[in-house]
Amino acid sequence: MEFQSILLNYQNNIAHLTINQPAKLNALNKQVFTELDQAITLIDKNDTTKGIIVTGAGEKAFVAGADISEFKNYSVTQAVEELSKKGQQVFKRLELFPKPVIAAVNGFALGGGLELAMACHLRIASDHARFGQPEVNLGLIPGYGGTQRLIQLIGKGKALELLMTADIIKAPEALQLGLVNHVVPQTNLIAKCEEMITKIGSKGPVAITKIIESVDNYFNYSGNAFDKEADLFGACFDTQDYKEGTAAFLEKRKAEFKGN
Numbered sequence: 001m002e003f004q005s006i007l008l009n010y011q012n013n014i015a016h017l018t019i020n021q022p023a024k025l026n027a028l029n030k031q032v033f034t035e036l037d038q039a040i041t042l043i044d045k046n047d048t049t050k051g052i053i054v055t056g057a058g059e060k061a062f063v064a065g066a067d068i069s070e071f072k073n074y075s076v077t078q079a080v081e082e083l084s085k086k087g088q089q090v091f092k093r094l095e096l097f098p099k100p101v102i103a104a105v106n107g108f109a110l111g112g113g114l115e116l117a118m119a120c121h122l123r124i125a126s127d128h129a130r131f132g133q134p135e136v137n138l139g140l141i142p143g144y145g146g147t148q149r150l151i152q153l154i155g156k157g158k159a160l161e162l163l164m165t166a167d168i169i170k171a172p173e174a175l176q177l178g179l180v181n182h183v184v185p186q187t188n189l190i191a192k193c194e195e196m197i198t199k200i201g202s203k204g205p206v207a208i209t210k211i212i213e214s215v216d217n218y219f220n221y222s223g224n225a226f227d228k229e230a231d232l233f234g235a236c237f238d239t240q241d242y243k244e245g246t247a248a249f250l251e252k253r254k255a256e257f258k259g260n
């Protein structure tokens, strides 16, 4: 499939998904969301995929937010349905993707850009990355899950500070807050993401999928997330991966997981 606003290519069975609007600092417009949705479907169908690395084209920006130039065309109803809910749905697909999704934050991650990064399972930042939710500068609030996921990652107090002040913070502070998992030099950014996906890929694939689901349940499951965790834990016992993993441990050998 040919995309106009994003790039999708594979290296060593890792899907590299790049927002490709460098002249606008990779701002997220309607077409980017449509293509991201299509790309996630394509990647999901590819059984050999080990995980996804999401990044932005160029060295200046990961994503500098939603495309502000599109806003003037939207009514209130359209802003809710076509901007906010559509964006939330696409980001939720990344958050629930059954294999690791890592944001390689290669520059500005502002507004919708930070929301995109936060929807990924892990965030690796280059040392010159910058982070913020500057929507209040536009009289807006984040609409792609930012008010929720920022609290989840850094706690209520700091989240409220960043959301209300629109402050833009540097990579070391983002690391200290727990907003990113690691900070590395720009030249090592993709290699570090690949290394983490490879490491996760050596574990039991079914268990990794259930970790993603179970952690998400902490925030989203309307029932008791601990009961749900027990159900998912139990479901692991019904897999060949579990049998192979425990057998390999007891036999002091490396497990050969098949993902079933």
Ligand code: COA
Pocket (backbone or CB within 6 Å): 023, 024, 025, 027, 064, 065, 066, 067, 068, 069, 108, 110, 111, 112, 134, 135, 137, 138, 140
């Ligand atoms: N939407 C649309 N266009 C954007 C954009 C966005 N979110 N962010 C950047 N751009 C465009 C700029 O309009 C500019 O276009 P132009 O060359 O046609 O004038 C181009 O990208 C480069 O940005 P510029 O502002 O000139 O770069 P800078 O280095 O001076 O500043 C930022 C970089 C990221 C600080 C600044 O672009 C910015 O504040 N962007 C908006 C961030 C934001 O509010 N995001 C939340 C949106 S809800």
